[in-house]
Amino acid sequence: MDAFYASVEQLDHPEWRGKPLVVGGNEARGVVAAASYEARKFGIHSAMSSALAAKKCPHLIFARPRFERYKEISLQIRDIFYEYTDLVEPLSLDEAFLDVTENKVGLKSAILIARQIRAKIKEKTGLNASAGVSYNKFLAKTASDLNKPNGQAVILPEEAEAFLEKLPIGKFFGIGKVTAEKMQKLGIHNGKDLKEYSLQFLTKKFGKSGLHYYNIVRGIHLSEVQPHRVRKSLSAENTFEKDLISLQEMEAHFYPIFEEVVRRIEKSGIKGRTVTVKIKFSDFSQQTRSKTLEQYPNADQLWEVGLELLRQEEIPKPVRLLGLGISNLNLTEEQVYFGEQLKIPFHISNGKG
Template identity: 60%
Template sequence: MDAFYASVEQLDNPELRGKPIAVGGSSQRGVVSAASYEARKFGVRSAMSSVIAKRNCPDIIFVKARFDRYREISQQIRSIFFEYTDLVEPLSLDEAYLDVTENKKGNPSATMIAREIREKIKQKTGLNASAGISVNKFIAKVASDINKPNGQKTVNPEEVLDFLEQLEIRKFYGVGKVTAEKMYRLGIFTGKDLKSKSEAYLADHFGKHGPYYYNVVRGIHESEVKPNRMRKSLGAERTFSENISSEIFMLEKLTNIAEEIERRLQKSKVAGKTVTLKIKYSDFTLQTRSKTISYFISSKELILEMAKELLYQEKMKDSVRLLGISLSNLNTDSPSVKTKEEKKEVAVQLKFDF
């Protein structure tokens, strides 16, 4: 979906249409969850500090997030997906992989299916969607960003290698800002540059990610679309309207977060063994502290007890703007080998003070 949260807000409130808006945060505090395309023209992006967003775009309008509404529309969109295939792997409320090799419509063209789905989404929700179509998940994901917003890109089998060679390295899915800068220093600016490096060279400079980069630039990505993707972690976090330095106040916030996690664990009927405390300081540096025990827990009391232990594990270096708790090593975990994408999957409920 194109700028999903922001587009929903503009859909429901005509006064916001055509204006730069940010979902989440405020002019003085918080973090942007999503930005409209009008705001993106000024460099406003998700996960950006609201203060910086306001500095970049003085006329930006901050809107409170409504996750219940986003979930409602997301379910409508997924119901359209299932008209075509049962092989649907949601990545988030606004994104999913679909395998349409064999589809319910008997349509041999994935490009036509993508166009139909996008038209149905527009008719049913009033929102625009973009799509990427190709031979595997990696290339389809990369292609989905090429003609945004409200467009699609097909990379046919015979076009894959040329497409990847010409692609700017920062557009490779899995190459973030820090990795891109490291690649630039190594003279890697395009897929062609990346392809010129040996697997040993990439492993030496990028560790376990090296073989991944070596394969994907050659169009090799074996991950299947998994409709029953298992959750690997569950958590909640809270960004505060003012920095806090008192551990007493932190414990109060952690109590509320633990209660939220308990509710979600009960709803999902899962438990876990590893508790991780996430701390973001006022200077935006991030710290995590984890502890694993030998038995599964799901109660707020035990989660809070472990979070409290982690909080006191070492002295705080500064005042705190965000606290979070996550529970992993869940009883849904399978002993079978997991893909990189499966290992990364984390469900975190964001909370903001307004």
């Protein structure tokens, strides 16, 4: 989906259409979760601090996140996917891989299927989607970003290697900012540069990921579309309106997060033996503290372990975010879940939400 959260807000609020808008944070606090294409023209992007976004665009609209609404539309889109194939692997609320080799409508053209799906999404939701078509997941994902917004692209087998040689290393799906910077220091700026290095060298520099990088630059990616994925964790977190200074403040704000985790545990029936506390500081650095138990903790034990981890060592800087989660789950069957997060408190003023 194109700028999904921001596009939903503009869909539901006609007065915001065509205007620079971000979802998440406010003028003084928080982080941008999504930016409309109008906002991106000002250099605003997701994960940018809201304060910096406001400086870049003084008339920027801040919209309160509405995850239930995003989930509602996501399910409508998912239903369209299933009209064509059962092999759907969701990556998030707004993105998924589809294997249409064998499809329910009997079409032999994946390009035509992608075009039909995009048209149905537009008709049903009023939103634009982009698509990438290729012979493996890595290339399809890469192609999906080529003609955004509201477009699609195809990478044919005979075109793949030449295309990848020209692709900037930061555009490779799965190569994040940190890895891209590390590669650039080694003189790897595009696929052609990456292709010059041996498997032995890449494994030495990047560990197990070295084999992945060696393969993808040659158009090799053997991962199948997985319609069911095992959930690995369950968590909740909250970003605070003002930084927390004292441990007493942190513990008071930690309790509602704990209550939300317990609510999700009770709703899902999931249990986990590893308890993790996430702490993000005012300078955006973060720390996690974990403890693995012999048995699945009940609510009281989860609270005790969470507090123990929070108090484990001195917290040296003001805190902007706290999170609590469980992992090492009791799931025995592969299941797919939507991620959630606690609502962030916002101020409403000057017609902005």
